[in-house]
Amino acid sequence: MRRVIMYSTQNCPYCQIAEKLLRSRGVQHIEKVLIDRNPERRIEMIERTGRRTVPQVYIGQIHVGGYDDLSALDRADGLIPLLEAI
Template sequence: MQKVLMYSTGYCPFCMRAEMLLKQRGVQEIEKVRIDAEPERRAEMIERTGRRTVPQIYIGDTHVGGFDELAALDRAGGLQPLLAGQATQDQ
């Protein structure tokens, strides 16, 4: 299973939905970077992703995007292979 990193805040409903979807797909551990608790990490997120909104999700080295992109990837059948390290998505 690939490592999952998620930039998030403690009050973001889309972050909670993303976490729920990932756990439903077998992810047991998500490294969460709370940009509300660690504001200096917000600049890191923006530099890495080019985006200002949360969540921003990485599966392995692949930037998936936010919850909408994660859900679309799941609906298209690409999430499980990416989690298993069998596919990549380029964004």
Template sequence: MNKVMMYSRQICPYCDMAERLLRSRGVDQIEKIMIDTNAGTREQMMTRTGRRTVPQIYIGETHVGGFDDLVALDRDGGLSPLLGNVA
């Protein structure tokens, strides 16, 4: 399974929903980078993704985007293959 990394905040309903979706697809470890508790991480996220909102999700080296992007990827059948699951 590919590594999953998510830029997040402590209070973020979309981050929580993204995590639930990922876990329902078999992801047991999500590296969370908290932009509200670690100085400089918001700027790092914005530079890396070009976006200002959380969550911002990476699967392996692929920037998936935010929650809506994750849901669309799952709906279109692309999430499981990206995770490395057998579709």
């Protein structure tokens, strides 16, 4: 399964829901980048995604987006194939 990275904060409810969705689709390891603990990583997230909100999810090199984007991808039956496309 591809590497999943999620830019997050410690108390973000959307991050928790995104993690729950990913785990329900078989993701065992999520590399969480806590931008509230590492301000330099916040800058990295903004530069990399062009967005300031969390979560920001990457599956491999593909920027999926935030929770709404992740959820929409799942509803369109695109999440599992993306996770399996190694």
